[in-house]
Amino acid sequence: MTDEIQQVPRTAGDAPRLRTIKSFVMRAGRMTEGQQRGLEQGWPRFGLELEDGPRDFDRVFGRSAPRTFEIGFGMGHSTLEMAAAAPEQDFIGVEVHKPGVGALLAGALARNLTNLRVYSCDALDVLRQCVADASLERVLLFFPDPWHKSRHHKRRIVQPAFAELVRQKLGVGGVLHMATDWRPYAEHMLEVMNAAPGYRNLSADGGYVPRPEERPVTKFERRGERLGHGVWDLKFQRVD
Secondary structure, eight states: OOSOEEEEOOOTTOOOEEEEOOSOOOOOOOOOHHHHHHHHHHHHHHBOOGGGOSOOHHHHHTSOOOEEEEEOOTTSHHHHHHHHHOTTSEEEEEOSOHHHHHHHHHHHHHHTOSSEEEEOSOHHHHHHHHSOTTOEEEEEEESOOOOOSGGGGGGOSOSHHHHHHHHHHEEEEEEEEEEESOHHHHHHHHHHHHHSTTEEEOSTTSSOBOOOTTSOOOHHHHHHHHTTOOOEEEEEEEOO
16 A cells, blocks of 8 residues: 555557555455444444545534554454544544454444444555545554565565655544554565654654553454564654
8 A cells, every 4th residue: 555656568659557556465265254334334323434525523423532543454453442432532444354344343333332434445545545634643553564685675565655645634633543463564664654754653762652551452362472572652743
């Protein structure tokens, strides 16, 4: 989901065609009955469409409240915990993989949440096309694909263009919160964000922050801790 573009070969007389390098791949996944039921029953209540364009989220949620935008919520466990723990806040989650969307919707129905909405598409497209500037209090990016191989680093979502897009959508004082369990990617995130204009690193020493209490610990993270893996959290605040 980076903003880097490549020119696609063309035939004589055609205009150049550009394609965006995606930070994710579409994986085929089997839907469980519960996930399918979550999609069928939950989408009409919680689902939002990219094609509808700019949204008045005060109208969508029926109120004006602090708003969190989560990029790539996976199976939705953390999103559900955060939304349930903070009913005074509104959450917009975006995920491309349907089993995860179905799982989140099933959970939202089971908990009878009213402060959650979902997109199932490229999160950067949602930010560009649907979210007003300076309208978000937080943007969350937890455990994105680190694209370990050097030739794939261009696919990492955290790039200068990403930092600028998120800055535009955050209100002044709003925070971009990222977490990764891959040290080289954490170092890449830190390098990109420390160089990004309009941000302040909320770490006292200019590095990483302790795990914030508001970020739920996932089963994946607990397994990593048992295996001795680290997790690095970064928080950057928009200052102008």
